[in-house]
Structures are given as structure tokens and as C-alpha cells.
Amino acid sequence: MKVVCNTLWLPKKGNSDEEYEDAAAPIESVTGEMQSFRCAVADGATETSFSRLWARLLVDGFVEGTDRNELKARWQDQVSGKQLAWYAEEKMQSGAFAALVCLTLKAGDGKNGGTWEVEALGDSCLILIRQSEFIEKFPLTRSDEFNSSPVLLSSNANDPVADETMLKRSGNWQPGDVFYLLTDAIARWTYRRQEEYGDAAFYLQSMKKQKDIVEFAKVQRELIDSESRPLMRNDDVTLMRVVVD
Amino acid sequence: MPYVAEISRANPSCFLFAVDQSGSMQDPFGAESKKTKAAGLADAINRLLQNLVIKCAKSEGIRDYYYVGVLGYGGKGVRPAFSGALAGRELVPISDIGNNPSRIEQRTKKVDDGVGGIIEQTVKFPIWFDPMADGGTPMCEALGRATSTVVDWLGKHPNCFPPIVINISDGEPTDGDPLQTAYDLMNLTSSDGSVLLFNLHISSSNHRPIEFPDTEAGLPDSHAKLLFNMSSPLPEYMRNMVSQEGVAVSSNTRGFVFNADLISVIRFLDIGTRPSNLR
Numbered sequence: 001m002k003v004v005c006n007t008l009w010l011p012k013k014g015n016s017d018e019e020y021e022d023a024a025a026p027i028e029s030v031t032g033e034m035q036s037f038r039c040a041v042a043d044g045a046t047e048t049s050f051s052r053l054w055a056r057l058l059v060d061g062f063v064e065g066t067d068r069n070e071l072k073a074r075w076q077d078q079v080s081g082k083q084l085a086w087y088a089e090e091k092m093q094s095g096a097f098a099a100l101v102c103l104t105l106k107a108g109d110g111k112n113g114g115t116w117e118v119e120a121l122g123d124s125c126l127i128l129i130r131q132s133e134f135i136e137k138f139p140l141t142r143s144d145e146f147n148s149s150p151v152l153l154s155s156n157a158n159d160p161v162a163d164e165t166m167l168k169r170s171g172n173w174q175p176g177d178v179f180y181l182l183t184d185a186i187a188r189w190t191y192r193r194q195e196e197y198g199d200a201a202f203y204l205q206s207m208k209k210q211k212d213i214v215e216f217a218k219v220q221r222e223l224i225d226s227e228s229r230p231l232m233r234n235d236d237v238t239l240m241r242v243v244v245d
Numbered sequence: 246m247p248y249v250a251e252i253s254r255a256n257p258s259c260f261l262f263a264v265d266q267s268g269s270m271q272d273p274f275g276a277e278s279k280k281t282k283a284a285g286l287a288d289a290i291n292r293l294l295q296n297l298v299i300k301c302a303k304s305e306g307i308r309d310y311y312y313v314g315v316l317g318y319g320g321k322g323v324r325p326a327f328s329g330a331l332a333g334r335e336l337v338p339i340s341d342i343g344n345n346p347s348r349i350e351q352r353t354k355k356v357d358d359g360v361g362g363i364i365e366q367t368v369k370f371p372i373w374f375d376p377m378a379d380g381g382t383p384m385c386e387a388l389g390r391a392t393s394t395v396v397d398w399l400g401k402h403p404n405c406f407p408p409i410v411i412n413i414s415d416g417e418p419t420d421g422d423p424l425q426t427a428y429d430l431m432n433l434t435s436s437d438g439s440v441l442l443f444n445l446h447i448s449s450s451n452h453r454p455i456e457f458p459d460t461e462a463g464l465p466d467s468h469a470k471l472l473f474n475m476s477s478p479l480p481e482y483m484r485n486m487v488s489q490e491g492v493a494v495s496s497n498t499r500g501f502v503f504n505a506d507l508i509s510v511i512r513f514l515d516i517g518t519r520p521s522n523l524r
Binding site: 087088097 | 302306346371
């Protein structure tokens, strides 16, 4: 199978690139023939600290196939031993949290596609688009399911939300299918646009380069809905596009 | 729709505490006869400040989502009430609060040991505010001063998430009826909604704690009823959060608690994603 994967991202308006707390793997563009392909997008929670590190460990760990308990140990190793102020120490003890969505593509026997498998927890989402039609939305399916308090993956070794909590789905891909892995702000915008106008695929497909998503975010963060909220919440934005043939 | 403004470093909001330091705060606090109301009040405000700092903390430091002031009112009139390095300052960025407690005490708290027992754990407890109890209760003057501070803030931050003012008192003002002053304060607005005035009633009564009532009917005394009536109705999204914690709510649910803590107010503040499984 041939895979083309590109990722566009930008931080919350008002924040620096260093404060961007989403993560994607691969972050660089990938094009090539392969038998299998793994990719992931994560969104570190604003209200927890060292969540950028946790999001990075989660996506890299998925692509490498590293056990998540090992990732928790790595997070602990990297944050412990630091000289921290009282508030940073207390916050660190609460752990870091992140939403995660992961995709695995496998080539089939013939030329008519293969299989896809997604696992996710939280409000980062996968969308499968086939000829401009929304075939799959996962794990959330409607714009009103997004809120500011999702259940997320914790870096704490004893967190009750364990790997078994990850939601999974699988199916068969067809040549030309396009998968999008999106963090919550742009995922919610996409769902809502699709619900109201049915043309969200056009917007996703039109974002090819970094300048496209910068311009898109600038406009959608400033437009206001009937409840005085921006059409797209001011948050970090990550859009990963995976085209498979 | 009000109360949707983003709280950010570019568009910060304001938290102002008015705290009763009158002589009556020397009386016992609730069922804990060894503790004075003044000590209960100091614990309450130090815990609120601690939680607010932690909410705004990131690995690299504290983000100034809030500016915070503490006005004390008692025998020495109305004045800024921080202890230590912040003494005399009125509105302080939350990073300055976090980096300048007057001291950090070690306290013990009982926690679940995970195997069915309870153990005592030592925790750090930063102190910005010390107990004080002296003279009368100039609550009207204090709310008037709070109003001036908030008017000044709103002039500089007209589009902010509305300031939250928390009055902590035993509800026995000695300079008149504070209702009109409270209404004047609650009627101030940013473009995002009206100022929120919440009251935390510290009492010697052994009556059970009460959180976010929607009627004065079940309140134990006239002081509680006074503070209830000068408390803002909770905005809808806050009512929903209170409801999720098992409190029955209606459109008249007020930002008032009796001999309870107001830590839940910190959870009302939306500065970004908060995991629902974060303890």
C-alpha cells in the first residue's frame, strides 16, 4: 500500500510554539510503499503540567510499539529529581493527562485495500473520508459530545483509567481513503460544520500547507456563534492527514 | 450568552476576597470548639489561594490568568490583608501570589491508604493570610472598597470573564445594611456578564454545613439569611457543575455556603481542558 501522511499544527493563539501541548507522530511528512503504518495524535491537558512531554511520549510510544506502562515510567524518570517550586511539585504529583487517538493501517492481499484499526481515549478524534463522504467518526460522533472535562490517559501508574479503557474500532480501507486525526478544537469544528452544512470535507481537504491551517484558525477563532462563542475554540490545533492507496 | 469569555494571559480575570477580621471572629468555629472563626477563615482563604495558584501552574511557572486581592475589614478599617512580601498590595498577579507566600507550613491530612485504612500524610500548606480578630465589622465599607477596585479593573479589562468577589464573614456587620452595596457590586458588568458576589459564612453554630442553597428557608439564622440574599445566583454552567456533585439546584441557587469550603468555585473556572479523572 502507498501511504502519504502530513501533519499541520499550531499553538493556541497567544501561546508560543514551546507552549504547544499537542503531539503527533510522525510529525514530518511520510510518503512510501509499506506493509503497515502506525500514526498517532495526542492532546496534553492544559490543566496538568508536563502534559506536553506526556503527549509526546504517548504518540512516539504508539508508533514504536512501546508498552504504555513503560511510557509512564519514562515520564516519571524525566520529571522527578527536578528542583521545583511548591506549586509545580504539587501539580507534578497529580500527573500529566492527555487525549490520544492512534491509527494502524495494514496492506491487504490484493489491490483492493486492507484493514484499519483505531484506538482512542478522550476527545482527539479520527475521521475517515471516502470520496468526500464521512464514513467513520471515532470515538466521538457529534459536536455536542465535546466538553472541557473528558476522561484522559494519565501518566500515573495507579490511575484507574487503564489501557483496557481505550476504545477500539476497525474496518477495511479502500484505495483513495483519507483518514484525519484531529485534536478536539478542530475536530469539534469539523463535526459541527458537517452537521450544519455537510461540507466539512471540503475544508479539511483544502488545508495542505502550514499557512492554510494558520489562516483557517485565524478566521474560525474570530467568528462568533449565536451563543457568543468562537466557532473554533482557542486551543492548540493538530491535523494529521493520512491518504492510503 | 454571558460567562463564556476566554480566561487567558491576554485577557485575565480578577478574584477579590473581602475577609472579616472583626472581634466576633474570635468566637469558636462550628463544632470545632478549639478553633476560632478567625482561624477557620484563614484556613479557608489560604486553601482557596493555594488551589487557584495550582490551577494556573504549569511546569515552567504560573500563568497570570488571574489577578487576586484580599481586603481585610475589622477594627483597623478596610485594608489589603496579605502577610509577608505582598503586604499592602491590593491586586496581585497570581504568579506573584504563588511565588510569595509569607511561609509554608507542614500540616497533616488523613488520606486513604488504598487498602481500606486511613493514614496521616504531611502536606505543604502555604500561608498568605494570618488570623486576626479585632473591633467592629465594617462590611458595607469593605464592599464599597471592593466595588471601587472592581470598577477600576473593569475599566482596564472591559471584556474579561466577570470578576468574582468572595466575602468571608460571620454575617454580623456593624456599619449598616450591606444589601444595597452588595447589589451595586453585583450590577457591575464586563461585556461577558455581571460581577459574581459569593459569600462564605463562617459561624459558631453547630448546624450542618450548607452548600449552594436556592432558598433562605433552611438557613439557621438571620446572619446566614443576610449573606444568602447578598449572593449572586449561580450562572447556568456553574449550576450544572454543582448539580453534577449531587446538590439540588434551581434558577435561584446562590453562590453561598455555610460552614463549608468554597473550593468548588475554583473548579468553576475554565482555563482549558481539565481531565474528569484528575483527582
